[in-house]
Amino acid sequence: MTFNKKFLTGITFTAALTVLAACGGGGDGGEQTENAGEETTGISIFQSKVEISEQLEAAAAAYEEETGVPVEVIGTTGDDYAQQLQIRLNNQTGPSIFSIQNFEEATRLESYLYDLSGEDFVGDIAPDMELMLEDKLVGIPYGVEGFGIVYNKDLVDPADIADYDSLVSTIEDFNAEGINGFGLSSEAYFLIGHISNYPFSIQEDPQAFMDQVTNGEVTLAETPEFQKFGEFMEVVRENTPNPLDKTYDTQVGDFAAGKTAMIHQGNWAAGMLDEFEVDFEVGMAPFPLEGNDKLAVGVGSNWAVNGDKDQAEIDAAIEFLNWLHTSETGQKFIVEDFGFIPAMTNIEAGDLDPLSQAVLEASNSGETIPWSHNYYPANVVPNDFTPAAESFFVNEDMTGDELIENLQAAWENAAQ
Amino acid sequence: MGILRKWSKEILLLAMAIVFLSPIYIIFVNSFKNRRELYENTLAPPTEFTLEFYEGAMARMDFFNAFLNSMYVTVVSVIFIVILSSMTAWMLARNANWISTVIFMTLIATMLIPFQTIMMPLMQLVTGITRSTGIPLYNSLSGLIFMNVGFNAALSVFLYHGFVKSIPISLEEAATIDGASKLGVFWRVVFPILTPITATVMILNVILIWNDFLLPSLTLIDKELRTIPLSVFYFFGEFTIEWNMAMAGLTLTIIPVVIFYMISQKYIIKGIGEGAVK
Amino acid sequence: MAKRNKIGWYLLFTVPLLIIFTIVVIIPFVIGIYYAFFQWDGISANPMEFNGLDNFFRLMDDERFLRSTWLTVLFTVLSVITVNAVGLAFALLVTSKLKLANLARTMLFMPYLIGGLILGYIWQFVFLDVFTLIGGITGLDSLFFNWLNDEDFALFALVLVFTWQMAGYVMIVYIAGLQGIPGEVVEAAKMDGASGWQRFSRITVPLLMPAFTISLFLTLSYGFKIYDVNLSLTGGGPANATELFAMNIYNEIFGYNNYGYGQAKAIVFFVIVAAITLTQVYLTKKREVEM
Numbered sequence: 001m002t003f004n005k006k007f008l009t010g011i012t013f014t015a016a017l018t019v020l021a022a023c024g025g026g027g028d029g030g031e032q033t034e035n036a037g038e039e040t041t042g043i044s045i046f047q048s049k050v051e052i053s054e055q056l057e058a059a060a061a062a063y064e065e066e067t068g069v070p071v072e073v074i075g076t077t078g079d080d081y082a083q084q085l086q087i088r089l090n091n092q093t094g095p096s097i098f099s100i101q102n103f104e105e106a107t108r109l110e111s112y113l114y115d116l117s118g119e120d121f122v123g124d125i126a127p128d129m130e131l132m133l134e135d136k137l138v139g140i141p142y143g144v145e146g147f148g149i150v151y152n153k154d155l156v157d158p159a160d161i162a163d164y165d166s167l168v169s170t171i172e173d174f175n176a177e178g179i180n181g182f183g184l185s186s187e188a189y190f191l192i193g194h195i196s197n198y199p200f201s202i203q204e205d206p207q208a209f210m211d212q213v214t215n216g217e218v219t220l221a222e223t224p225e226f227q228k229f230g231e232f233m234e235v236v237r238e239n240t241p242n243p244l245d246k247t248y249d250t251q252v253g254d255f256a257a258g259k260t261a262m263i264h265q266g267n268w269a270a271g272m273l274d275e276f277e278v279d280f281e282v283g284m285a286p287f288p289l290e291g292n293d294k295l296a297v298g299v300g301s302n303w304a305v306n307g308d309k310d311q312a313e314i315d316a317a318i319e320f321l322n323w324l325h326t327s328e329t330g331q332k333f334i335v336e337d338f339g340f341i342p343a344m345t346n347i348e349a350g351d352l353d354p355l356s357q358a359v360l361e362a363s364n365s366g367e368t369i370p371w372s373h374n375y376y377p378a379n380v381v382p383n384d385f386t387p388a389a390e391s392f393f394v395n396e397d398m399t400g401d402e403l404i405e406n407l408q409a410a411w412e413n414a415a416q
Numbered sequence: 417m418g419i420l421r422k423w424s425k426e427i428l429l430l431a432m433a434i435v436f437l438s439p440i441y442i443i444f445v446n447s448f449k450n451r452r453e454l455y456e457n458t459l460a461p462p463t464e465f466t467l468e469f470y471e472g473a474m475a476r477m478d479f480f481n482a483f484l485n486s487m488y489v490t491v492v493s494v495i496f497i498v499i500l501s502s503m504t505a506w507m508l509a510r511n512a513n514w515i516s517t518v519i520f521m522t523l524i525a526t527m528l529i530p531f532q533t534i535m536m537p538l539m540q541l542v543t544g545i546t547r548s549t550g551i552p553l554y555n556s557l558s559g560l561i562f563m564n565v566g567f568n569a570a571l572s573v574f575l576y577h578g579f580v581k582s583i584p585i586s587l588e589e590a591a592t593i594d595g596a597s598k599l600g601v602f603w604r605v606v607f608p609i610l611t612p613i614t615a616t617v618m619i620l621n622v623i624l625i626w627n628d629f630l631l632p633s634l635t636l637i638d639k640e641l642r643t644i645p646l647s648v649f650y651f652f653g654e655f656t657i658e659w660n661m662a663m664a665g666l667t668l669t670i671i672p673v674v675i676f677y678m679i680s681q682k683y684i685i686k687g688i689g690e691g692a693v694k
Numbered sequence: 695m696a697k698r699n700k701i702g703w704y705l706l707f708t709v710p711l712l713i714i715f716t717i718v719v720i721i722p723f724v725i726g727i728y729y730a731f732f733q734w735d736g737i738s739a740n741p742m743e744f745n746g747l748d749n750f751f752r753l754m755d756d757e758r759f760l761r762s763t764w765l766t767v768l769f770t771v772l773s774v775i776t777v778n779a780v781g782l783a784f785a786l787l788v789t790s791k792l793k794l795a796n797l798a799r800t801m802l803f804m805p806y807l808i809g810g811l812i813l814g815y816i817w818q819f820v821f822l823d824v825f826t827l828i829g830g831i832t833g834l835d836s837l838f839f840n841w842l843n844d845e846d847f848a849l850f851a852l853v854l855v856f857t858w859q860m861a862g863y864v865m866i867v868y869i870a871g872l873q874g875i876p877g878e879v880v881e882a883a884k885m886d887g888a889s890g891w892q893r894f895s896r897i898t899v900p901l902l903m904p905a906f907t908i909s910l911f912l913t914l915s916y917g918f919k920i921y922d923v924n925l926s927l928t929g930g931g932p933a934n935a936t937e938l939f940a941m942n943i944y945n946e947i948f949g950y951n952n953y954g955y956g957q958a959k960a961i962v963f964f965v966i967v968a969a970i971t972l973t974q975v976y977l978t979k980k981r982e983v984e985m
Contacts, residue, residue: 044637048654049654050649050650050652050653050654051653051654053649053650054476054650072637072638072639073639074637075633075639075642075646075647075649075650076633076649077649077652078652078653078654078655079652080630080633082948083948084633084634086536086736086737086948087535087536087539087634088539089737089738089739090536090539090540090736090737090738091539091540091542091543091544092543092547093539093543093554093555093637108735108737108740108951109737111737111739111740112737112739187655189655190655242843244842244843244931244932245822245840245843247656247818248655248656249451249454249455249656249659250455253451253452253455253456256452256455257455257456268655272451272656275450275451275452276451276452276455277452308739378951379949379950379951382949383945383949383950386931387930387931387932387933387934388933390931390932390933391845391932391933393843393932394843394844394845394932394933414950422792425787425790425792426792426793426794428787429787429788429792429794429795429798430794430798432784432798432802433794433797433798433801433802434801436801436802436804436805436858436861436862437801437804438820439804439805439808439813439816439817439820440804440805440808442816442819442820443808443812443816458819458823459819459823459824500710500711500714501711503707503708503711504707504708504711504712506707507703507704507707507708508708511704519708519712521972521975522720523715524911524971524972524975525964525968525971525972526715526719526720526723527911527915528915528918528919528964528967528968528971529719529723529919529960529964530919530921530939530940530943530944530960531919532921532940532943532944532947533723533726533943533947533956533957533960534719534722534723534726535722536726536736536953537721537722537723537725537726537729538718538722540725541717541721541722541725545717562714562718563718565711565714565718566714566715566717566718566719567718567719569711569714569715570715570719571912573711574908574911575867575908578904578905578907578908579870579874579904581904582874582904598703598707599703599706602707612870612873612874613870615870616866616867616870619866620863620866623806623807627807627808627809629809629811645809657815662812666808666812670807670808673807674800674804674807677800677803677807678800681799681800681866
């Protein structure tokens, strides 16, 4: 019993203490937030690219030092960004600046997007890289990114993968040698999202084509580019280890270890290749579907300003973006710290890794195909394309044509 | 026969314990490996025990600040939960009328609601209250504590309720005759007997609250307020995880809970001894 | 006077908690019910259209939802059995006079200390590396392969991981229950010549009913609303073969942006699950022995 008595007194005592502490603490918290609102107009940033969080915090600190405007960077994991953004916008605690991925997302959040068309610095955005909703400019590109076939120069001669037939026979030859000739991985975009771009993007007018698919004027199954794409996916399934057994980590790991000769990836993989300390040269080649000889280049994320805030905060947010893209310090952050390939003509690219260099060169020469997935129905890749691709890789008897039909059904389901 | 059976039991227990511990092993060894080493062999011990990733993780997480926040939130929440839910459970169990039944059933029914379906209305309500009354429910540790109490109340009342019944009512009656108030009866007679279940309630709540990510991530904005699970976010990228940092961070996160568990589980066991004496 | 006094005490003991609980859980839940009658994408600036009971009718021929419901029920039934069997066995082992009992009690509880998200990632390693390794060595590759890529086995993988996570948790509850059984009752039975099994089935089990009530309910409720492990282990795949209920709602709300419809699903499922589990609680509570 003695123990219990002590335990009890202890607990009551601490309880009493903490009630006091809680009240005290609570009061402080409240005052802090209110003060921040009254003094100077601070801004907050919420964005999905976790990889640049710390660098962005550093940029925010530098900005605050220069101008005295406090900038709060709100943290999140990559997974739940969209959902958290939605909740914050709904309860009017939204950030002043946030990131949006693409056109579909912008359409949905239209009422929160401030029209940036009138700002000076947006004039420097490279052609076609801005995010437009009709005639309103609502998103400033983070940077340019590109994907294609990332290959090991020791194992692959680019001439051998320059057209569709030789790509297929190269993959088959590698399979005979026990090497993975074409690595995909299980994440939604790395499994089907990015690679599914090609049959759309090599259409004469991809956006018009997608509209036709949505309206039912044309089906994927009757389009030759898609038939060929389905055929290629069969080649992948027959000649490579199941991509569902691979994660992004092991996909790149296999490549770095020389067990995989080619992977379908983008220039963002350069960072991970570094971590794996690759000891060979890598290159990026276009995916030669139906004679395509261009890399797919686009914008992965855009800065947007929350138009739901009061004008002072909106102005402060724009001022920050202006500083980031025009001042020497800001540009240095974009190029060196964030490691972006700038999508602004007034920003000089930094020292680039070979993959980013390939993307930059393609982008500068205009020899690119667009990222169609930015115009897919909202979330169709994780919601519907991925299950379709998964069942294709799990069921050996499903044909490429059936995969295409399932993608068609997925599209219809998402677009309704 | 006895000895053989006893030994086979010991061995079975040891085997199970090792199987159950294996993921902790995976977490621990991979907190020392770089990406290449992790890729080459996830299960092997690391080639060297470098503290590099621990130091890195601690610096990037602003560990001590986050630790204090987590500690404060967890301790205060759990104390409130224990006090309020044990009192409620005792009253509900000892007054078995229809109101008590309705309250009890409502409490436990809400344990079936997936958090994802109420988080949006909850955040609207909470920020609405903060905006209209100035009570800092949003973006403050006190507000987080308040919500923790609300969300974990049902589980705790449920746990207490079942065990209140196993306390002989005669003890309480004796104390009442001696002139003790309800409050006195509860704190001097009932609560001490509840010690084993209090320890259980504390353990389960400490873990839930200490590890919680979703609720704090929705309610806390200021960087200074981040709890430990929130500050680990840096390591979880869009497409990949910085395994070594994340595992180091995770190891640091679970150590305090393990210590707490080892200390408090004694009271679950100690409860027997005392129960037997009575 | 005495009666008023009694009510006063009753309120004093229960009301503080109930107020907090109402604000945090009940009101948001009711607001959620309200949304179920609207066609809405979850963005407050976008139009909300009242559509009566349409969301509820739509449920009935939503095949993906029905499949997900069936999977969730299957998952939960399997898990409740395995978690409680394993958890009770552990509790009996670690409360017997074994040398390793103290150590084991900590070790067995460890999985629960790690959040569900991390756990799922770790088990991906296990299925991918360890299982294929064991399959390769023993030749039993029809049993030891990557379960996560098999439309049937992926669900069992979830059951396995969930059991492994929760067994230590219900063990704690069972330990607390076992501690509550007075030693003299068991001793008396021993003297009367009751065998080990008789003592277990006639004394331990009935006296353990409160612990059963709690453990069954906890596993039922955690099973029905499992999300973390589901997300990180299988992500609902392959091909939606493991898309359990909470994930289905989540995808409806935040993936397809059908907020109202997602809420309607949540409510229907809540009603079904509440009916099942409250019946369970009612039945097992009735069998609890009052001392």
